[in-house]
Amino acid sequence: MKFFRVPKDIVFGWGSLEYLKQIKGKKAFLVTDPTMVKAGVAERVENYLKEAGLAVQKFTEVEPDPSRETVEKGTKLMQSFEPDWIVALGGGSSMDAAKGMWVLYEYPDITWEKVFAATPVLRNKAKFIAITTTSGTGSEVTCAAVITNRSVRPNVKDVIASMEISADIAITDPELASTMPPKVTAATGVDALVHAIESYTSIAATVIDKAIALKAIQMVFSSLPKAYADGRNQVAREDMATASLMAGMAFTNSFLGIVHSLAHQLGSEFGVPHGAANSLMLPYVMKFNSIAVSELYAEIASALNIEFYDDREAVDKLIKAIFQLQEDVGQPHTIKEYGIDEKTFIGLLDNLAQNALNDACVFCNPRVPSLEDMKNLYLAAYYGKES
Ligand SMILES: NC(=O)c1ccc[n+]([C@@H]2O[C@H](COP(=O)([O-])OP(=O)(O)OC[C@H]3O[C@@H](n4cnc5c(N)ncnc54)[C@H](O)[C@@H]3O)[C@@H](O)[C@H]2O)c1
Numbered sequence: 173m174k175f176f177r178v179p180k181d182i183v184f185g186w187g188s189l190e191y192l193k194q195i196k197g198k199k200a201f202l203v204t205d206p207t208m209v210k211a212g213v214a215e216r217v218e219n220y221l222k223e224a225g226l227a228v229q230k231f232t233e234v235e236p237d238p239s240r241e242t243v244e245k246g247t248k249l250m251q252s253f254e255p256d257w258i259v260a261l262g263g264g265s266s267m268d269a270a271k272g273m274w275v276l277y278e279y280p281d282i283t284w285e286k287v288f289a290a291t292p293v294l295r296n297k298a299k300f301i302a303i304t305t306t307s308g309t310g311s312e313v314t315c316a317a318v319i320t321n322r323s324v325r326p327n328v329k330d331v332i333a334s335m336e337i338s339a340d341i342a343i344t345d346p347e348l349a350s351t352m353p354p355k356v357t358a359a360t361g362v363d364a365l366v367h368a369i370e371s372y373t374s375i376a377a378t379v380i381d382k383a384i385a386l387k388a389i390q391m392v393f394s395s396l397p398k399a400y401a402d403g404r405n406q407v408a409r410e411d412m413a414t415a416s417l418m419a420g421m422a423f424t425n426s427f428l429g430i431v432h433s434l435a436h437q438l439g440s441e442f443g444v445p446h447g448a449a450n451s452l453m454l455p456y457v458m459k460f461n462s463i464a465v466s467e468l469y470a471e472i473a474s475a476l477n478i479e480f481y482d483d484r485e486a487v488d489k490l491i492k493a494i495f496q497l498q499e500d501v502g503q504p505h506t507i508k509e510y511g512i513d514e515k516t517f518i519g520l521l522d523n524l525a526q527n528a529l530n531d532a533c534v535f536c537n538p539r540v541p542s543l544e545d546m547k548n549l550y551l552a553a554y555y556g557k558e559s
């Protein structure tokens with residue numbers, strides 16, 4: 173038996189934010205970050221919800237890679253307001269923080285361990301709307317939330333993975349993403365690409381997941397450089413928003429792989445933005461995984477009109493095309509080039525590799541990694557060598 177599960181309502185396309193005017197309910201709790209407040213988008217959302225007849229309360233303090241503390245702080249305010257809708261507005265950080273708050277709001281006595289191990293049934297108190305403002309994480313349609321634990325060293329990103337936290341309504345309005353500066357456009361866009369590639373090669377991928385993922389890969393390759401070069405290119409922005417949405421739909425069903433496991437540690441410990449961290453690991457992990465799935469990489473290469481003689485050449489040319497894409501959107505090829513201090517990185521290497529091996533995304537990777545493999549992959553990505 174196989175499943176394909178996504179939110180019941182996915183509203184997308186330029187101007188789709190206005191869908192909020194149709195929401196029926198009493199009280200909406202808006203979770204967002206300071207950028208969205210400054211840009212006036214939080215106010216637009218608030219006004220639409222008020223037009224729909226809802227009272228609105230806001231939590232606007234979500235930081236990139238949100239921590240358990242932020243989630244707990246937002247939950248306190250949420251509990252005093254007692255909303256019947258939770259509305260997340262922002263990138264993956266705001267959407268994930270809101271998902272975490274939702275669980276704690278419904279179960280005030282729950283422990284973090286329980287939240288990650290077995291998320292209980294939700295929707296006894298509220299339903300959830302996720303509005304994305306980046307084109308990368310796909311969190312508006314995924315069953316995942318990434319919350320950083322800053323009380324341990326190195327810091328660790330823990331993943332809530334449960335259909336319970338999948339949104340009731342997902343809104344992907346490219347107009348919101350069109351204000352992303354080039355750096356954020358690039359990093360989040362590569363995140364979408366990694367979602368699609370890891371989904372395509374996941375051991376749990378179905379033919380449905382793969383069809384959606386492959387189209388998303390084609391769209392990222394053709395539109396990310398354009399959106400990066402000219403943020404006002406409406407067609408490229410629409411393509412990237414849709415590609416990110418599709419990659420999210422694919423990977424929430426197929427799950428991911430060790431590009432994410434390794435990247436999570438670069439984000440939690442060194443503050444590398446999630447997409448940039450994925451970008452740093454992607455080519456090296458593809459080389460490592462190619463022993464298991466070279467024919468799948470060859471299929472991706474074909475879809476990108478890359479000509480090749482055999483699967484081995486397809487893998488090499490696909491990896492080259494990814495390095496080229498990184499260059500086109502200003503992403504460095506190595507962790508060293510990114511600027512992480514060598515001594516600090518090597519000093520933490522054993523712990524980083526162990527945490528990466530413990531990460532939830534390991535399980536669907538097409539090749540089972542050892543601790544040594546994880547270390548070698550970090551070293552390969554640090555110095556730009558093959559592992
Ligand atoms: N839940 C999931 O399925 C999933 C998947 C992948 C990643 N993640 C997690 O999501 C987080 C990263 O999310 P992200 O990459 O979307 O970035 P983000 O939400 O951290 O945002 C990055 C920065 O861009 C700003 N920003 C967002 N939208 C903008 C816009 N339209 N205009 C201008 N600035 C804007 C934000 O304020 C922030 O400063 C990480 O914690 C990552 O682990 C979650």
Ligand SMILES: [Fe+2]
Binds near residue numbers: 309363446450
């Ligand atoms: Fe991601």
